[in-house]
Amino acid sequence: MGKTLAEKIWAEHVVSATAGEPDLLYIDLHLIHEVTSPQAFDGLRLSNRKVRRPDLTIATEDHNVPTLNIDKPIADPVSKLQVDTLRKNCAEFGLRIHSLGDVDQGIVHVVGPQLGITQPGMTIVCGDSHTSTHGAFGALAFGIGTSEVEHVLATQTLPLIRPKTMAINVEGSLKAGVTSKDIILAVIAKIGTGGGQGYILEYRGSAIRALSMEARMTICNMSIEAGARAGLIAPDQTTFDYVKGKPHAPTGADWDAALAYWQSLNTDADAKFDKEVNLNADELAPFVTWGTNPGQGLPLTSAVPNPADFANAEDRGAAERALQYMDLKPGTPLKSIKVDTIFLGSCTNGRIEDLRSAASILKGKKIASSVRLLVVPGSARVRLQAESEGLDKVFLDAGGEWRSAGCSMCLGMNPDQLKPGERAASTSNRNFEGRQGKGGRTHLVSPLVAAATALKGTLASPADL
């Protein structure tokens, strides 16, 4: 019987396998940032250990950095200490770091692909659950905790039990105004936030093949929101074209060898997945979440659901709690919900294509007087690219704010936060209680819906303008 793509990549990286034990897996790339690494470096020092492969490790500052006045010292002393600690650790252990102000600084999952160090067939880890993003290249990429960060720093390996595999088949073609964000929100709503637990997802089908690399990254990014540690897409010409010419892409004979290998990276026709889920792209519409977990989503044309209609007691209880937190009443049309803030950015939707698509809706228009639009590019290079295309002017002329790169309001660690009771339409990945600021309320949307919502002041798609 054939193998799935995930099984092939796994097998290629097994350093040692013993029956009854986890496989010891080699890690090709370790991305680190300021928040989940300091305790790991402390652990190395305590045990007098070194970083085994500084040449397979790269650090950037993203979670905890300001997006304003980045040329000045970080104002929050606790944040500053954490960022300074990362800089010191990288200096002590000889690691590459892209600090605030560096042209290659940005959200770790935006930086890897743009440097070309994210390539097909690799194993990639980071102390961040959205590491699944890199799966868009046909890499096995997943988030790890700080103990595992220390393990990878010390040994460049991880002991892991191989997850099962699940195919997410998306056939058909997306209607205008429907994006990869809507695909993944629909997938999560279908299988639930625990549906992918214990699985590696593989996104397949004609609708996936038709997506750009950046749109694929949006999908793989949110695999974790369906409970799956990793999600991937088989590499194809779209992938190869994207990698080619990037700073760390192979060249010459290495490129030919790499390409030959990458072309072998797909699921065999006779391979069997442990589970399969099917979605019809033709039927998808712009999606929005109404609750406090990413599985609580519906097409924008729907109304807020009635908890009483949920068959399952857990779902009913979760919906009741969510509506209370979100201050929403059953039956309210989603399109009538007023928002205060629009956040455009994050490792989910902070890339140049995301900014272009939002700008295409906002160009020459003004946002509603009641809203604030925060645009935070995913990396310093995305910011520069956007400025070279005049996108910054589009956002500023529309009445938005144009910021420097970082995770920003996606997780509200830096000063970019919602105030208690404020409601956001956000292109990020999590609508958890208080995620974007204590007491803040989040509706997850695509960049197109974010832009249309900014103009109307209520949840809207471009078709509603």
Added chain:
Amino acid sequence: MEKFLTHTGSGLPLRRSNVDTDQIIPAVYLKRITKSGFEDGLFAAWRNDPNFELNQPQYKQASILIAGPDFGTGSSREHAVWALQNYGFKVVLSTRFADIFRGNSQKMGLLTVILPQEEIESLWQVVEEKPDTQITVDLQSKSVSYQGKSLPFTIDDYTRWRLMEGLDDIGLTFTKIDAVAKFEEKRATFKPKTLPIR
């Protein structure tokens, strides 16, 4: 890591599903660079509600958290495990755990035990009626017992052995470090390196 053989203590009922790690420890607490002192941030937002279980005096001694399904979803922050441990929890019982949270717990010696939802329901009722009910979670016999009742649970043998011995994964991997070096010799040359900077 401390050895985990058996633990007896009282339970705290958390009748909520999808308890994500942002609820367990909000992001503002993640700016710290230590592994200790996170107990003040545990369920910080929910603790503003005086009725929240953690604020109720009858559960002050609880060391076993009895949670709804899909506990620990979301962010990979190991700080969630540290916060639970710093507060005094030794065990979490749930029907389903998020993969990364469960992995982090197993690295730190916080035992996560999967039980069927009807057993979680029974435990909730028992603990709500009689908060000082003693619950024993025994890794040797792989069972949760209380009030003369014993519930078996499953855990893979390797993880169980590691937890019972209190073994550090990194130390175990160093026993195989020659195999790592051999693997590195045959890695393809086209694989990217972060250094030198290009």
